[in-house]
Amino acid sequence: MLDYYYTVSVIITKNLTFGRMGRMLECKEGRLLRRNKGGSTTMKINVLLCDDEKDFLQRLTETITQQPLPEGTSVAVTKNPHSTNLRDRDLSQYQIMFLDIDMPGRSGMEIARRVRELHLDTLIIFVTNYPQFSLEGYEVQAFRYLLKQEMEQKLPVYFRDALAEISRGEKGLHFSVNAESYYVPYGDIIYMGCDQRVIYLYTVTPRQNGDHFYGKMEDLARELEPEGFLRIQKSYLVNMAHIKKLNYDRVILSNGKELSVSRKGYSQIKIQYLAWKNRQWRTSQ
Numbered sequence: 606m607l608d609y610y611y612t613v614s615v616i617i618t619k620n621l622t623f624g625r626m627g628r629m630l631e632c633k634e635g636r637l638l639r640r641n642k643g644g645s646t647t648m649k650i651n652v653l654l655c656d657d658e659k660d661f662l663q664r665l666t667e668t669i670t671q672q673p674l675p676e677g678t679s680v681a682v683t684k685n686p687h688s689t690n691l692r693d694r695d696l697s698q699y700q701i702m703f704l705d706i707d708m709p710g711r712s713g714m715e716i717a718r719r720v721r722e723l724h725l726d727t728l729i730i731f732v733t734n735y736p737q738f739s740l741e742g743y744e745v746q747a748f749r750y751l752l753k754q755e756m757e758q759k760l761p762v763y764f765r766d767a768l769a770e771i772s773r774g775e776k777g778l779h780f781s782v783n784a785e786s787y788y789v790p791y792g793d794i795i796y797m798g799c800d801q802r803v804i805y806l807y808t809v810t811p812r813q814n815g816d817h818f819y820g821k822m823e824d825l826a827r828e829l830e831p832e833g834f835l836r837i838q839k840s841y842l843v844n845m846a847h848i849k850k851l852n853y854d855r856v857i858l859s860n861g862k863e864l865s866v867s868r869k870g871y872s873q874i875k876i877q878y879l880a881w882k883n884r885q886w887r888t889s890q
Contacts, residue, residue: 648677648779649786650771651698654684655691655713656705656732661753662686665703665732668756672764675772679786688716696720697793697810699727701767703751706733717745723810726792728767732756776832778806780818787815791832795858796843797825807862835877838867845881 652669656662666684674680683699685691688711696719704713717729728748736752748770749763777790793808799822806816826836833845837856847859853871855863866874 648772649679649681649788650700650768652680652682653691653699653702653704654682655686655688655703655708655716657686657688657708658705659686665756665760668760669703669764672761675768678768678772688713691716693719693723693810694813696723696727697725697808697812700771700788700790701728701730701764703730703732706731707735714745717747721745724792725809726790728770730763730767778829780815780820782815782818785815789815791829791834791844792846794844795847795860795862796841796864797822797834799825799840799842807860809860830877833881835874835881837874838865838870841865845878848878851875851878 654662654665654669656665662684666682669680669682688705688708691711696716702716702720704716706713713731717731720727720729729745730749730751731747732751732753734753736750748767751759751763777788778794779786779788781787789806789808789812793810795807795809797807798805802819802821804818804820804822804825806812808816822836822839822842826834826842829842830836834842835845835848836842841864843856843858843864848856849859850857851866851874853866854868855865857863
């Protein structure tokens, strides 16, 4: 029900200094927030709170919104007591989830399993009255378990740890559209397409908002090639982690999409892709 499904945003913005030189791309509706020395931007982290106990859900919301945030970070908190309302495209929007394990209709464990089936790297914190549920969390790589009776004592530590984990381990694309900042982890991006300086994002699960921004594909490719992206022709930049097959005339991606490859540049494209695969193989050994 819409009466109980809404967003509370807590915005704290401080200067975030980056070590690499760059510039910011201005555009009509949106912009790519490039990493520029001495500049500032905000990394927005979306947090889902899902619990059918409305009183506890309110307490959880109030406790999280009172937590201090790292520099350059903003948090948007969505609370939802109706677990059956969550669709795949909703799940893809969150970097952190607090899920009650025992809920009617659709349990927190079921939601967590679906998150992993969608190959999302969301940090899952289970909220429960029963510590015996903790063994089930291994199959969905639960980040933490929070006993409800220990919320005031443990939540500040768990939330701080989650923010630190995101900051430390997850790289992503920052951009803004109509003054709203967005953050998309690189792993969620399958490919990007450009049409008259509008960059469109195609992700593991479709995005409700923030699926395009204005910019130059040349600049975007220069920025993202070190992060595992490959420009297969002037209009497409693909995430090599999502390439299933590379042919001389097309590439097949993890979502089944086929994109044309520049025949003129195929030799260099193949060299770049094989070099990336070799680096991935060495890293995994």
